[in-house]
Amino acid sequence: MTGTEACKEIMKQVNYMVEGKEDVIKKVLAAMIAGGHILIEDIPGVGKTTMAKAFGIAMELENKRIQFTMDVMPSDITGFTMFDKEKNRFVYKPGAVMCNLLLADEINRTTSKTQAALLEAMEEKRTTVDGKTRPLPNPFLVIATQNPIGSVGTAMLPESQLDRFMFRLHMGYPDMEHEVKLIMNRQEQEDSDRQVKPVISREDLCYIQKEVEQVFIHEQLVRYVVALVDATRHHPYLELGVSPRGSIALVKAAKAIAYIEGRDYVIPDDIKEIFYEVVNHRVILSPRGKAEGIGLKMIIDDIMRKVTVGNKK
Numbered sequence: 381m382t383g384t385e386a387c388k389e390i391m392k393q394v395n396y397m398v399e400g401k402e403d404v405i406k407k408v409l410a411a412m413i414a415g416g417h418i419l420i421e422d423i424p425g426v427g428k429t430t431m432a433k434a435f436g437i438a439m440e441l442e443n444k445r446i447q448f449t450m451d452v453m454p455s456d457i458t459g460f461t462m463f464d465k466e467k468n469r470f471v472y473k474p475g476a477v478m479c480n481l482l483l484a485d486e487i488n489r490t491t492s493k494t495q496a497a498l499l500e501a502m503e504e505k506r507t508t509v510d511g512k513t514r515p516l517p518n519p520f521l522v523i524a525t526q527n528p529i530g531s532v533g534t535a536m537l538p539e540s541q542l543d544r545f546m547f548r549l550h551m552g553y554p555d556m557e558h559e560v561k562l563i564m565n566r567q568e569q570e571d572s573d574r575q576v577k578p579v580i581s582r583e584d585l586c587y588i589q590k591e592v593e594q595v596f597i598h599e600q601l602v603r604y605v606v607a608l609v610d611a612t613r614h615h616p617y618l619e620l621g622v623s624p625r626g627s628i629a630l631v632k633a634a635k636a637i638a639y640i641e642g643r644d645y646v647i648p649d650d651i652k653e654i655f656y657e658v659v660n661h662r663v664i665l666s667p668r669g670k671a672e673g674i675g676l677k678m679i680i681d682d683i684m685r686k687v688t689v690g691n692k693k
Contacts, residue, residue, distance in 0.1 A: 383588045384642040387413065389579045394434040396575040398427045400558030404551050407657055408435065408523070410636035413585070413592050416546025416629060417502055417522040419487075419537075419661065428525040428551060432483045435523070437576040439585050441480035442517065448490035454497035458507045459514075472509065477501045480517050480582055484524040488537060495541055498522065502544045519585055539620070539664075546629045547654070548661035588639075595635035597646040604689045605630050605651060611683045612659060617669030618679065622662045630658045648689050656680050 381389070387409060394405050411418045412435065420428045429445070436443035446456065459475030476482055477498070487495060501507050505516045524545070526537070542548070554562065580588070605627055613621030634650040641650075660676055669679070 383591050384640065386580050386584065386588065387640045390435070390438045393438045393576045393579060394431060397434040398431045399562040400554040401427070401431070401551055404549055405431065406637075406640065407547060407549060407654060410633055410640060410654065411546045412439075412519075412521055413588050413639065414546065414629075414632040414636035415519065415521075415589050415592075416632065417524070417544060419542070419545040419548045420523065420525045420551065421528050421548055422525075422551045427554075429483065429485060431551075432481070432523040432525075434576050436481045436483075438579050439481075440578045440581045441519075441521075441585070442582070443481035443483060444476050444479040445483040445485060446476045447485045448487050448494070450490060452490045452494050454494050455509075457494065457497040458501070459509050461510050470510075472512075472514070475507070475509075477507055477516055477520070480519055480521065482520075482522045484522055486526055487524040488526040492538070495537060499541060499544065519582060519589065539662075542661045543623055543625055545661060546633060547657040549657055592632075592636050592639045595638050595644055595646060597631060597635060600689060601634075601646055601648065601651065602631065604648065604687070605634075607687050608651070608655060608683060609659075611687050612663050612680075615679060615683065617666055617672075617674050618663050619666040619669075620662075620664035622659050626659060626662045630655065633658055652684060655684060 391402065391405050391409060394409075395402060398405060408418055408420075408431065420431075422428060433443070433445075435441075446452065455475065457475050457477055459473055459478065461470045461472050463469070464471045484498065487498075501516060501520070502522055505518070505520050506513050507516060508514075522545075553559075609622045609624075609627045609630070612618055615621070630651065631646075633654045634646045637650040637653055638644070638646045656677065659680060663676070663679075665674070665676065665679075
């Protein structure tokens with residue numbers, strides 16, 4: 381089975397548990413094979429956690445789930461050391477990050493200090509406890525969820541942490557037919573996890589990630605990416621534009637989309653397909669944009685319409 385065939389089968393398996401969200405599933409997979417982290421922002425009960433679990437099963441990843449609340453401590457994320465009387469020394473007790481796939485559920489319901497504990501792990505793939513740095517398992521990916529409504533007991537993620545996520549995705553409600561199918565499937569099989577079959581191993585995922593890195597992107601398309609990003613930095617309705625980290629994420633994600641489609645080279649449509657998901661959490665509306673009620677999607681669509689390959693704007 382080729383890497384592209386494996387990707388198609390993984391999407392098929394995940395779709396057994398999350399009906400009617402093929403586009404979201406594809407983009408989550410793209411982020412994972414590009415080595416990026418995903419933030420899924422949506423209302424409760426639309427399958428965010430279910431989808432994350434399904435990916436873990438399909439890829440045979442060691443996954444852990446942590447439900448963020450106000451009393452979750454940074455040491456719950458990174459781990460801690462404690463004195464072992466039998467060994468007469470301090471020993472390390474691993475935290476939640478010591479896994480391949482960490483599901484950070486409702487990440488905005490914990491304190492800023494605990495959120496910050498994820499920063500080093502997400503960016504450097506390592507964690508430091510009591511002055512000792514430990515590498516995280518390879519691969520290491522984070523799928524975080526947050527609910528955009530209900531502000532009581534929540535702490536908004538700072539821009540520095542939002543920038544660590546390759547994509548911010550929205551799932552939305554399923555349509556009526558897919559919701560009916562979802563309910564019928566759950567009635568027929570009580571343990572819905574069993575519907576998902578392993579497709580690849582964690583070693584296979586590491587190999588696929590290396591193949592994605594080798595996907596070719598022409599310099600002209602890199603300039604197209606930079607021109608798109610630069611347009612966000614000078615748009616009159618945006619106060620904060622996309623950082624260079626966002627440019628790198630856009631290139632990586634475009635390579636992953638090309639790989640899923642069975643190509644070893646990037647085309648402009650690959651960049652356009654994931655541009656919104658890469659930048660929507662990296663920009664901030666200006667006071668003028670807020671006052672005029674301009675939607676973020678409208679601004680990003682305007683940028684994609686005006687910036688073309690071979691032209692800066």
